[in-house]
Amino acid sequence: MIYLDYNATTPCDPRVVEAMLPFFREHFGNPSSLHRFGQEARQMVEKARSVIARSIGARDEEIVFTSGGTESNNLAIRGVAQALRKKGNHLVTSSIEHHAVLNVFRALEKEGFAVTYLPVDREGLVHPEDLKKALRPETILVSIMHANNETGVIEPVEELSRVVREHGAVFHTDAVQTVGKIPVRVDDLGVDLLSASAHKFYGPKGVGFLYIRKGTRLVPQILGGHHERGRRAGTENVPGIVGMAKALEIAQDEMHEEARRVGALRDRLEEELQARIPDIVIVSRGASRLYNTSLVLVEYVEGESLLLNLDFEGICVSSGSACTSSSLEPSHVLLACGYPHALAHGSIRFSLGKWTTEEEISRVVAVFPGIVEKLRAISPFGKAR
Helix, strand or coil: ECCCEEEEEEEECHHHHHHHHCCCCCCCCCCCCCHHHHHHHHHHHHHHHHHHHHHCCCCCHHEEEEHHHHHHHHHHHHHHHHHHCCCCCCEEEEECCCHHHHHHHHHHHHHHHEEECCCCCCCCCCCHHHHHHHCCCEEEEEECCCCCCCCCCCCCCHHHHHHHHHHCCCEEEEECECCCCCCCCHHHHHHEEEEEEEECCCCCCCEEEEEEECCCCCCCCCCCCCCHHCCCCCCEEEEEEEHHHHHHHHHHHHHHHHHHHHHHHHHHHHHHHHCCCCCCCCCCCCECCCCCEEEECCCCCCHHHHHHHHHCEEEECCCCCHHHHCCCCCCCHHCCCCCCHHHHEEEEEEEEECCCCCHHHHHHHHHHHHHHHHHHHCCCCCCCC
């Protein structure tokens, strides 16, 4: 089997699993307990917090552990909106956000907040000028993703956050696809809140973190005890937190070499597919993208058929976001970029990772053109080519 869906999730690095195992068996204490077992666990949680904080240029106390990117986004967006509601009720996001962000804003609209959804250009970029026009005196929060999970496009967060800072609002970024892949420093980005998830950088599922800049007001969304300095109740997932810190440590050490190696494989994949298959589009090829991501649109073919035929050949890819892959609707990201419905339906996302090989790319290049030709011959979407 060939796995090319690393943006959906990554295999756990064996070194991460090894680091986690003692915290299922020997060091299993509750970090809130005062006895030795509890204090051993507390020490490891705080050590992990320091590792993660250092990796993004934050202070230890600015890191809150969560169950993953979705919870981090909910805590950031709902938490700030509720905390600052007396100051204003206007929120801003983009039209290409992950559903873990978009659906939070849609829920807040039902609670009386006004939300502006910023457009993007053909490459999928949010423009600072559009953000400036959208801001109002009552704007309290802006949330723009760091990089898109489908196209891989990296948004100009530094410029966007500068606009928000000048306005006096709070800025959040969903950095689930960038932390562990490219350098992420919160002061360089100028963000007040940043979400991340361990399973995107070879750590375990079910654990993530939210960076909260000191002084940022936020209402907790999970109530209970006084865990995480009162910002997120619930016993900390010690094995997961230890694994996340280890995964991020490894990612930092190997980042530049992985970017070079995987980026070369991605470029080769795109060049060969473009040369062998007529009427395809490599989305956002001219934009600054994550080095591992390629979104390919195939005219006259439906993306789910491509996915299933590739899977039959032992090649695992996605037709977009993992959270919406079972939907028959075309990608909201592609529609926001201005692609027509018929073309947006023919999307396949290849996302490469640390165990992707030259041989695997050769196999995809050998198999994919034949699949496209076969499906176009029976396609209801247009003239077969």
